[in-house]
Amino acid sequence: MKIALIVPGGVDASGEYRVIPALLALIRRLSLHHQVHVFALIQEPQPRSWDLLGARIHNIGVRHTRIRAVRAIRAEHRAGPFDVVHAIFSGSPGLIAVSAAWMLGIPSLVHLGGGELVALADIGYGGRLTWRGRVREALVLRAAFAVSAPSAPMIDRLGSLGIAARRIPLGVDTEIWTPSEPRRRDISQPxxxxxxxxxxxxxxxxxxxxxxxxxxxxxxxxxxxxxxxxxxxxxxxxxxxxxxxxxxxxxxxxxxxxxxxxxxxxxxxxxxxxxxxxxxxxxxxxxxxxxxxxxxxxxxxxxxxxxxxxxxxxxxxxxxxxxxxxxxxxxxxxxxxxxxxxxxxxxQDADYTARTFEALYEEAIGVRRRSTHRLAKQ
Missing domain, CATH: 3.40.50.2000 (Glycogen Phosphorylase B;)
Incomplete structure (x- = not known):
């Protein structure tokens, strides 16, 4: 598969600073078997590209970000067609993903990972603080082939909005976070x-x-x-x-x-x-x-x-x-x-996350192929 991942950032060229470790774990695992292009909206102020963990990172930059992101996805699609477009976080990444996928005639997926569904007015936080944000999320979540979120409360919230979603936690990399069973503590120490x-x-x-x-x-x-x-x-x-x-x-x-x-x-x-x-x-x-x-x-x-x-x-x-x-x-x-x-x-570690997303990609591609086949027979 050729996969377009849309992210706000978290994919710095250092691989260590200004990164989202669970996102890097997913990228590394997907890149083992697929061609992965990551479109980072504002990792850096100016546009540039680099390789990271087997994927190609396309940093869009801060000016006219949404328009230029869609153009960059379309340009890479012409070089070799994408099979799916996947936004990690909704908001601007989700809007870009569903817009580009609609133009290209391929499935889009959106994974909610932040405050897209909340409105905490006292601290000015959440994707539903404004009517524009509420309309954007309603359009994005209904346009995507599949919506996912990491935890049951998020799935319940999506359900209350009429969105059927899959629970897919972002697991951690066991090569870094080697599993270590709980240890009894010395209660004489702090x-x-x-x-x-x-x-x-x-x-x-x-x-x-x-x-x-x-x-x-x-x-x-x-x-x-x-x-x-x-x-x-x-x-x-x-x-x-x-x-x-x-x-x-x-x-x-x-x-x-x-x-x-x-x-x-x-x-x-x-x-x-x-x-x-x-x-x-x-x-x-x-x-x-x-x-x-x-x-x-x-x-x-x-x-x-x-x-x-x-x-x-x-x-x-x-x-x-x-x-x-x-x-x-x-x-x-x-x-x-x-x-x-x-x-x-x-x-539910990073391997589980990657396998679950891969299965969802295959499901989306299969549905699109069957739909295209039915249309061709009509």
Whole structure:
């Protein structure tokens, strides 16, 4: 197959910085058996192309991005026809995918991976904040041959909008995130906590830090590593200091996959405080290394609770602290949840994701061929 993947970014030429690791894992696996062209909308400001993990990356750039993306897909199609066009994330990638596929007469697929279906007005986040966004998503999701999303809450939300969708989690690369079964912790030592997410409004780190302050007030001895790019100009570090958490919380900034895995391997509990998640992949990375998650009832956290995760109401710092404290005080329960999470992560890794998407591509191509054959006979 010749596959066009449309992505907003996450495919930097370094293969390490400004990347989406689960996306790279998918690209590498698809490229083993297929010809893959990735059209990245704004990875870099200026247009250029490079090779990465067996695929050809076409960076579109920031000016007239949608129009030039469709033109680039059509030009590559003339050089050798695509079989499918697949958007990873809806929004602009989805619109480009269905538009180009319609022009070329081939199937389009859209995978939702972010905030396409939400409207969080208080933080200005979500694809449904404006009427234009709502109309765009309605058109894109109904024009695509197939729609997928990573977690059951996303599938339920799509169903409420009249969209039948497939659940396809973005699994992690087991060659980097080597499966490691849960380990019993030494309860005489501080609990090692980890939070992996960019510092931004939707991840709601103020709720996380308030929960950590409550953990400290409960006399829980812990160390928290916060890993992720800071988009809030030090606001969370200042809040941590004001809550007297400087001795407990370390802000690590961005970490590449290998050092992140080593840090994750040493943790006992992942804590997430997001207002919305389609996944998160970070939770699956934690599960792969034997680390369970306590967090907001969104995405995989809501989907896996109560047997493979612990979920609380978003924005509820007191409940987040309470549930984390309970799990840290009951090692047998922590291990039970960790084992179930590990089992799920291993079963639905990056190989599973690639196989599932490949089957969906073949289904779409088969439907198109049968339709073309019927039209030719008429």
């Amino acid at each position: 609990a090692k906590l980890i939070h992996t997410a960019s510092l931004n409004r939707v991840k709601d780190q103020p709720t996380l830090l308030l929960a950590l302050a409550r953990l400290r007030d409960r006399s829980i001895d812990f160390e928290m590593d916060v890993v992720g790019t800071d988009t809030l100009n030090g606001e969370m570090q200042r809040l941590s200091h004001s809550l007297s958490l400087s001795n407990n919380v370390r802000f690590r900034g961005f970490l590449p996959q290998q050092p992140l895995r080593a840090l994750m391997q040493s943790a006992h509990l992942m804590m997430m405080s997001s207002q919305h998640e389609a996944g998160p992949v970070a939770m699956i990375e934690a599960a792969m290394t034997g680390v369970p998650t306590v967090g907001s009832a969104v995405g995989h956290i809501a989907e896996w609770a109560p047997t493979a995760a612990v979920a609380v109401r978003p924005g509820d710092a007191e409940s987040l602290a309470r549930e984390a404290a309970l799990l840290l005080s009951d090692e047998e329960q922590r291990l039970r949840i960790a084992h179930e999470a590990w089992s799920r992560a291993v079963r």
